[in-house]
Amino acid sequence: MHQRRFQLPQVYEPLIERTLKPLGYSLGDPLKLSQAVRRLSDFYLSHPEGKTPWKETWAQAASLAYYFPLNYARNRAVALEAHRLGFFAGLDQMIDFGCGMGSALHAFLDLAPVFQDVRGLDVAAEALDICRNLSSSDRTASHLDLKQIGHGNQKGLFDQDSTTRLFLASYVYTELDELPRGALESEAIAIIEPSTQADGRRLMQLRQELIDSGHQIWAPCTHMGACPLLTHSEKDWCHDRIHWDAPSWFSEMEKHLPMKNRTLTFSYLLARRTLPRPDALASLARLTGDTLIEKGKNRQSVCRGSEREFLAWFPQRMPKGSPAIELERGNLIELKGPLEQKASEVRLPNADAVIELSPNLQMTPKTAPR
């Protein structure tokens, strides 16, 4: 089993502490921080459509100490998948739309320092100030342009060369009626969304619109057919799960909170306008569910085409000495056939029938645009 575990790099701890201080908070006072987190969490629960109250210092502190690290880890996972697929080839500009404190921008830059021109755009000046504070000069600040924009005003935002641009939007499509004009002209698109049913299914619909307009889908899908969760299910949605190794100050704060984050979920989509996906993807499948243990049988949702499918295996019936099959949601697998197919189930006779790829395994994209 290849577990994907993510941390917040140590470099952020002093930057977060430095930013918390003028707000009247400190990583050394986890109780006070947890009270701010509870207040913001309660606010989101009672105002599901509400915007973050950025003007409040408690909301800034909570976002910084709680939501920034968690979203950083989610975004880092997406950046890692993009990196190993070769998704960043030919790109040198990035727009993080609705960047907030910059969890996506920082995670992508830390993992793929290929971007020369990075713009973070947000309607909230307070969030941009925090994003600036989290950018240490030796890493990002030299080519980082953070800009406050108006809600509807997108004039001039997408004027630069779109052929080398990544449009990045993390946890913001959920707040928008539609993507900003110009976003879809970008050569590369990375969208990360909360793993709720509504947001996940909306992202699956966007995937189909991108395919219809000629885009190549690089992840999480290994195929370009219709999404089986969209066409064969009314309620399911594609989402990923990673493990979160919290820093000790985060765990101290979490001790005072009702919610515990051992794993983090999210939905995401990586698309390119012209660069074809790596050939290897077509012969792979993505694990789109956790292992479900039923009576004598294990099942796990898998995606490799427009049919809804599950891997199924019977641990008791495995040949003697065969290692247990342990597979992690979100990983890519290769199936070694021929395999028995029973309705929607692809039956695994033994552990050799499936190879789970390491999340670090590097793939080679085609270099020439279509």
Ligand SMILES: C[S@@+](CC[C@H](N)C(=O)[O-])C[C@H]1O[C@@H](n2cnc3c(N)ncnc32)[C@H](O)[C@@H]1O
């Ligand atoms: C939930 S936060 C996500 C922040 C950050 N991208 C992250 O992943 O942590 C959503 C952000 O989108 C911003 N936002 C909402 N509507 C926007 C718009 N029309 N244009 C630009 N930013 C917007 C909000 O101010 C907020 O900072």
